[in-house]
Amino acid sequence: MVVRRDLKPQGRGSASPALRPSGAITDAMSSRPPRGGQNPTMDQVAEAAGVSRATVSRVINGAPSVDAKIREMVERAIADTGYVPNVAARTLVTRRTNSVALVISEPERPNDTSFLNRVFTDPYFGRITAGATTALRPYDIHLVIIPTDSGDHHHVIRYLRQGHVDGVLLISSHEQDPLPRQVHDLGIPAVVSARPAQPIAASFVDVDQRLGARLAAEHLLARGCRRLATISGPLDIPAGMDRLEGFRAAVKGRHVPSIEGDFTRAGGEECARRLLADHPDVDGLFVASDLMSEGALRAVQDLGHRVPEDVAVIGFDDSSAALECRPLLTTIRQPVEEMAAEMAEMLLAQIAAPGRLPRSVTFQPTLVIRDSA
Amino acid sequence: MVVRRDLKPQGRGSASPALRPSGAITDAMSSRPPRGGQNPTMDQVAEAAGVSRATVSRVINGAPSVDAKIREMVERAIADTGYVPNVAARTLVTRRTNSVALVISEPERPNDTSFLNRVFTDPYFGRITAGATTALRPYDIHLVIIPTDSGDHHHVIRYLRQGHVDGVLLISSHEQDPLPRQVHDLGIPAVVSARPAQPIAASFVDVDQRLGARLAAEHLLARGCRRLATISGPLDIPAGMDRLEGFRAAVKGRHVPSIEGDFTRAGGEECARRLLADHPDVDGLFVASDLMSEGALRAVQDLGHRVPEDVAVIGFDDSSAALECRPLLTTIRQPVEEMAAEMAEMLLAQIAAPGRLPRSVTFQPTLVIRDSA
DNA sequence: CTGAAAGCGCTTACAG
DNA sequence: CTGAAAGCGCTTACAG
Numbered sequence: 001m002v003v004r005r006d007l008k009p010q011g012r013g014s015a016s017p018a019l020r021p022s023g024a025i026t027d028a029m030s031s032r033p034p035r036g037g038q039n040p041t042m043d044q045v046a047e048a049a050g051v052s053r054a055t056v057s058r059v060i061n062g063a064p065s066v067d068a069k070i071r072e073m074v075e076r077a078i079a080d081t082g083y084v085p086n087v088a089a090r091t092l093v094t095r096r097t098n099s100v101a102l103v104i105s106e107p108e109r110p111n112d113t114s115f116l117n118r119v120f121t122d123p124y125f126g127r128i129t130a131g132a133t134t135a136l137r138p139y140d141i142h143l144v145i146i147p148t149d150s151g152d153h154h155h156v157i158r159y160l161r162q163g164h165v166d167g168v169l170l171i172s173s174h175e176q177d178p179l180p181r182q183v184h185d186l187g188i189p190a191v192v193s194a195r196p197a198q199p200i201a202a203s204f205v206d207v208d209q210r211l212g213a214r215l216a217a218e219h220l221l222a223r224g225c226r227r228l229a230t231i232s233g234p235l236d237i238p239a240g241m242d243r244l245e246g247f248r249a250a251v252k253g254r255h256v257p258s259i260e261g262d263f264t265r266a267g268g269e270e271c272a273r274r275l276l277a278d279h280p281d282v283d284g285l286f287v288a289s290d291l292m293s294e295g296a297l298r299a300v301q302d303l304g305h306r307v308p309e310d311v312a313v314i315g316f317d318d319s320s321a322a323l324e325c326r327p328l329l330t331t332i333r334q335p336v337e338e339m340a341a342e343m344a345e346m347l348l349a350q351i352a353a354p355g356r357l358p359r360s361v362t363f364q365p366t367l368v369i370r371d372s373a
Numbered sequence: 374m375v376v377r378r379d380l381k382p383q384g385r386g387s388a389s390p391a392l393r394p395s396g397a398i399t400d401a402m403s404s405r406p407p408r409g410g411q412n413p414t415m416d417q418v419a420e421a422a423g424v425s426r427a428t429v430s431r432v433i434n435g436a437p438s439v440d441a442k443i444r445e446m447v448e449r450a451i452a453d454t455g456y457v458p459n460v461a462a463r464t465l466v467t468r469r470t471n472s473v474a475l476v477i478s479e480p481e482r483p484n485d486t487s488f489l490n491r492v493f494t495d496p497y498f499g500r501i502t503a504g505a506t507t508a509l510r511p512y513d514i515h516l517v518i519i520p521t522d523s524g525d526h527h528h529v530i531r532y533l534r535q536g537h538v539d540g541v542l543l544i545s546s547h548e549q550d551p552l553p554r555q556v557h558d559l560g561i562p563a564v565v566s567a568r569p570a571q572p573i574a575a576s577f578v579d580v581d582q583r584l585g586a587r588l589a590a591e592h593l594l595a596r597g598c599r600r601l602a603t604i605s606g607p608l609d610i611p612a613g614m615d616r617l618e619g620f621r622a623a624v625k626g627r628h629v630p631s632i633e634g635d636f637t638r639a640g641g642e643e644c645a646r647r648l649l650a651d652h653p654d655v656d657g658l659f660v661a662s663d664l665m666s667e668g669a670l671r672a673v674q675d676l677g678h679r680v681p682e683d684v685a686v687i688g689f690d691d692s693s694a695a696l697e698c699r700p701l702l703t704t705i706r707q708p709v710e711e712m713a714a715e716m717a718e719m720l721l722a723q724i725a726a727p728g729r730l731p732r733s734v735t736f737q738p739t740l741v742i743r744d745s746a
Numbered sequence: 747c748t749g750a751a752a753g754c755g756c757t758t759a760c761a762g
Numbered sequence: 763c764t765g766a767a768a769g770c771g772c773t774t775a776c777a778g
Contacts, residue, residue, distance in 0.1 A: 041771065041772090042771065042772065043771085053771090053772080053773095054773080054774080057772070057773060057774085058773095058774095061773080085771085085772075086770085086771050086772065087772095088770085088771080088772090089770070089771035089772035089773090090771080090772055090773075091772090092770090092771080092772070092773090093771090093772060093773045093774080094772085094773070
């Protein structure tokens with residue numbers, strides 16, 4: 001069976017050359033192990049089929065011009081020999097690896113003993129990975145996940161320059177992060193996860209942060225809260241700052257005590273404790289991430305307040321953490337999986353058409369009402 | 374500057390050919406972007422240095438036989454041109470990719486709407502990834518993380534057969550998982566995360582599960598608990614079964630009610646609720662993972678029991694989740710990061726010496742006393 | 747529609 | 763110690 005791989009997974013239109021399949025036969029050559037321990041070469045397949053190597057290459061790549069009978073013979077030979085194309089040889093000529101990198105760039109923070117553990121445990125990155133993987137699967141493109149902190153940016157750059165991947169999805173939130181610009185200067189196709197702090201001509205995907213914060217504010221006000229407060233994200237991250245400003249803007253004139261958190265559970269707990277110590281009469285709390293909300297809920301209730309009766313709490317993300325909260329967390333949903341999928345699609349388009357102009361896509365957040373507010 | 378890469382990161386001994394550096398100059402050719410947009414080729418470097426391509430290749434690969442002056446000229450030319458070797462071309466001849474796959478194989482479970490999200494959110498996998506990444510970094514070997522459920526095993530096999538990686542670290546816990554055998558049959562270097570259910574000649578790393586369970590039992594007994602119970606892991610996973618049996622064996626003769634959990638927070642909560650409904654007088658609870666313990670603690674306390682006064686609770690893992698529990702979780706530590714690092718080292722050794730006999734390494738768990746028991 | 751040939755960018759015996 | 767040459771396993775104009 002021959003499976004064509006075009007730009008659109010199920011597409012019929014002819015794809016641009018750059019995105020043409022580089023391996024159209026998938027199932028036939030999948031799991032059957034090679035004969036003599038060694039993988040057979042394309043020449044051996046050609047010999048077995050009684051054709052030239054070029055013809056074998058054509059049927060593998062789904063070239064339309066191959067005679068049906070010959071195609072059949074070749075396919076049988078491929079199945080018989082258990083042939084699988086050598087990816088290095090193919091990459092050498094096509095300049096395509098069928099891999100893209102997911103670079104997760106986080107600053108080193110004080111007390112951050114386990115950068116990797118944090119990254120691989122934060123639901124946000126899990127959702128990004130899930131969304132990108134799912135979007136890429138139909139194209140048979142693999143994701144190489146590369147977590148990096150400021151200490152090893154040059155490793156990442158070298159990896160990219162060596163041609164391991166066709167493009168990069170760059171998750172970078174920190175304002176001062178030099179990586180987006182460095183990647184951009186490489187000239188390799190790239191899509192960034194949010195508007196880059198420094199203006200570089202790169203495509204990115206974002207959620208309307210300020211709108212999300214406004215939805216949170218309006219919900220708290222609508223349920224009668226009058227003494228609002230907020231635990232923000234890190235203020236050197238645009239998402240942190242935007243959510244804070246958006247919240248402030250939406251409560252028009254009301255004074256809103258705030259405290260700067262760090263997007264972790266422990267941070268949320270600590271911040272809530274300090275916030276309530278200074279402002280014990282708060283009745284509505286906007287916490288800029290679900291993970292922080294989980295900690296904040298714990299602190300609020302430990303201090304003897306009922307949620308939502310005494311203090312209503314609303315989070316941001318709608319990650320799996322929202323369902324681990326007690327009470328279940330009312331929160332602002334950002335569609336992270338879909339955003340990551342969009343990044344992947346944009347990257348593919350850019351790989352196919354390198355001259356493509358950069359563009360940005362903004363998603364709308366939505367209010368998800370549960371029990372905490 | 375020339376950096377040698379041998380088997381031991383800081384090693385002086387000569388490594389086997391298979392593990393010789395395939396790119397010794399690292400810093401010099403790292404971040405500087407190429408001149409004319411296009412990456413320069415090795416021939417261009419050779420011309421710039423006034424030597425042959427072979428000589429350039431030798432200095433890049435740290436061949437000892439190069440004249441010091443010539444080496445210096447070549448290094449300057451490399452720096453001037455911003456040269457970075459093409460990884461596909463190199464792989465084509467050396468048959469080494471300097472990448473290994475981390476395959477995380479989990480069965481599809483009922484109600485498992487988000488396999489990927491779960492994998493990327495479970496601290497266990499986070500620790501595995503962190504440990505393997507850290508161990509591999511000194512060798513400049515990259516990790517390609519490939520989550521897979523039973524539905525796409527053939528994708529994984531094909532990926533491996535295409536030669537994307539030099540070897541695979543296979544995380545597979547499910548007893549019926551056919552992947553370990555399939556990977557083994559490929560003949561590619563591989564190390565498995567636990568004793569394979571079907572005996573295959575593969576190296577693996579494990580923790581002494583039964584000993585861990587015994588430490589838990591002894592601690593509960595020592596603090597005076599007499600009515601013990603346990604929430605086990607899935608019993609089709611050897612780790613789940615071993616911890617249950619180990620616990621039972623250690624309490625000699627006592628009746629121990631048990632209930633089968635699923636290694637998730639929600640599952641732990643649900644199990645604890647049901648267990649206490651049937652056995653309200655339990656005073657010591659062994660929960661076979663920290664994640665389940667987090668849920669179980671919630672349920673136990675919701676039902677009005679004090680921890681540890683009324684019910685002592687002890688977990689298993691010592692993951693980051695243990696510190697998110699209230700009270701802080703007493704637990705059995707398995708050194709997952711170190712285990713993953715050991716897997717990586719074993720894999721490297723096997724890649725260097727393909728004939729190497731398979732072996733297994735077993736780590737000892739330890740009791741970590743905090744507040745819950 | 748098919749094949750012979752060139753070429754992708756490296757490494758590595760083999761001479762010298 | 764260095765260079766010329768072969769070769770890794772593919773794809774792709776170019777002829778026919």
